[in-house]
Amino acid sequence: MTDPQIALTMLGLFIVFVFLGFPIAFTLMAMGVGFGYYAYFEPARMWRAYNRLQDTASSYDSVSLWIEGFFNNRIFDLFINQTYSVMSNEVLTAVPLFLFMGYIVERANIVDRLFTTLNIASKNIPGSMGVAALVTCALFATATGIVGAVVTLMGLLALPAMLKARYDKSFAAGIICAGGTLGILIPPSIMLIVYAAASGVSIVKLYAGALVPGFILVGLYLVYVVARSLLQPSSAPRPTKDEVPDVPYGRLIFMVVTSFLPLAVLILAVLGSILFGLATPTEAAAIGALGGLILAVAYHALTFQRLREAVYLTVRTTAMVCWLFVGSYVFSSVFSYLGGEQIISEFVRGLNLTPLQFLLMAQLIIFLLGWPLEWSEIIIIFVPIFLPLLPLFNIDPLFFGVLVAVNLQTSFLTPPMAMSAYYLKGIAPPDVKLTEIFRGVMPFLGMVFLCMALLYLFPQTVFYLPNSFYGR
Known part of the structure; x- marks a missing residue:
């Protein structure tokens, strides 16, 4: 066998081992060292x-x-x-700090206050409880970036309230599942930090580029919720006074100031300091971690046990991401040295694809990989295979990264491996069936595809903020 053939064998064996359930990081390292021993x-x-x-x-x-x-x-x-x-990668230094911020905010007992406030404030909007749940999910997901935590907490808090308000089960479940995944797209997103470390793209430009697409996707979700509530009132009945009581205007303002405002200020402080160049992502993440601690203290939710849990989960997740990077770097170095990268490049060249066809092919592969794999594994292991091909088609890696971030929303929403649905099913009432949750996420999955189509048609939605803030 020639070296390129051995490289392809190496890649094929890795995929087989992944589907057999072997730990991915250690499989990468073992295969990298094993085939590398032969290569070197x-x-x-x-x-x-x-x-x-x-x-x-x-x-x-x-x-x-x-x-x-x-x-x-x-x-x-x-x-x-x-x-x-x-x-020594400075970009990755922000990962544990943002994770710690997320885990602390998750334990600050702020979600129930936020949902209650938004539910009362939006009670005159069609589908008000769904709108409140979606906005709460978006804010909380943005602050934490941890999909499982957002879906689980909102499932415990908002799903029973919506079911009690006679909401359609699949509709209510779809809102929570879709809203909970937004944290991997809307800055400050940990996924974008990982992509920046893997691709060499500026994390600041990635954050600026993902901001508008993130708002577009949230807007599409909200339009769908309100439109369905208007066209099909039985799926989202208007709340009664017993379900959502009238609150004096002054009291409502106090509730907004004490629940919505602190979390919004924390997110804007972190994101604004990055986008306006006041702090590096690592420094902003440190500010966010400190802000999360202050929030937990202010809400009387900071205990030693919760702090210990947040630190443990931060260390565990950070170790997983970093070992994935080590394994991926070793694997990809050996794969490239054996000529695997060159043979893939020549194969793609031989297909005579247009840039649009290449983008569609790459996004389809990433969409399919989202069924068995986590987003971290896709970004660290498989996306770098596409990165050397981008110059061949004159595709900006910034644009490609934002498309991938939008695309990976589908990995949590697409049956039969929709992890958001399984997170929700684990804590949902017994009468909420998994098939009903799957049915509820399908319209939101359509909104994700619509968002991707809009980015293809109007790429300036990605480039406008980076070019305006930082030039071409």
């Missing part, structure tokens, strides 16, 4: 160790020389260097 093997080094072995009579020295001969391969140097490069 130099017989001369082994012969030198063997010749030295013939000259020693000590069994201890013999063992030492055998070990030296085995490890005298550049793949081990590569592994160490790639591990150090991940440790």
Whole structure:
């Protein structure tokens, strides 16, 4: 077999092992080191160790020389260097800080206050409870970026309230599932930080580029909720006074100030300091983590147990992401060294695709990968395969990254592997069936595809803010 064929075999075996359920990060590292040992093997080094072995009579020295001969391969140097490069990557420093901010905000008991306030404030809007749930999801998802946590908390809080208000089960479930996934798109998104580290694109420009598409998607969701409530009132009946009581105007303002405003100010402070160049993403993430602690203290929700849980979850998730990067860097380096990247490039060139056809093909592959894999695995492992091909089609990696972020909304919403649906089913009342949740997310899935189509037709929605703030 030629080296490029071995590289493709390496990629094929990795996909097989993933579907068999092997841990992805350690599979990447093991296959990278294993195939890398072959790729970087130099017989001369082994012969030198063997010749030295013939000259020693000590069994201890013999063992030492055998070990030296085995490890005298550049793949081990590569592994160490790639591990150090991940440790010293300044972009990734923001990941644990944003995660800590999210886990602390999740435990600050702010979601129930926020949903109650928005529910009362929007009671005259068609589908008011759905609108309140969606806006709460969007704000909370933006602050935390943790899909499972948002869907679970909102499922415990908003779903029973909507079902009690006679909302259609699938409609209510779809609102929570769709709203809970917005955190991986709307800045400050951890997913965009990971993409920036993998692609070399400025995280500041990525945040600016994803802002308008994120608002477009939220707007499409809200339009659908209000329109369906108007056209099909039985799916979202207007609330009675018992369900949503009248509150004096002054009291409502106080509720907004104490629930909506603190979280909104925290998000705007973090995002604004990044976009306006007042702080680096890492510095802004540190501000956000401190702000999350202050919020938890202000709401009397900061206990040692909750702080301990937030730190533990932060460390666990950060370790997972960083080891994925180490494994991906080693794997991709060996894959490229063996000529795998070149053979894929030549294959794609031979298809004679237009830029639009290439984008559609790439997004279709990412859409399909979203069924069995998490977004982190797709961004760190598979997206870098497409990145070297972007210059061939004159596609800006900034635009490609935002498209991927919108596309990955579908990985949480597409049956049969819609993780948002499974998160919600785990805490939903027994009479809410999984098929009803699947049916409820399908219209929102259509809104995601519509958003992607709008980005294809009007790419300036992505480029307008980055070009306005930072130039071309």
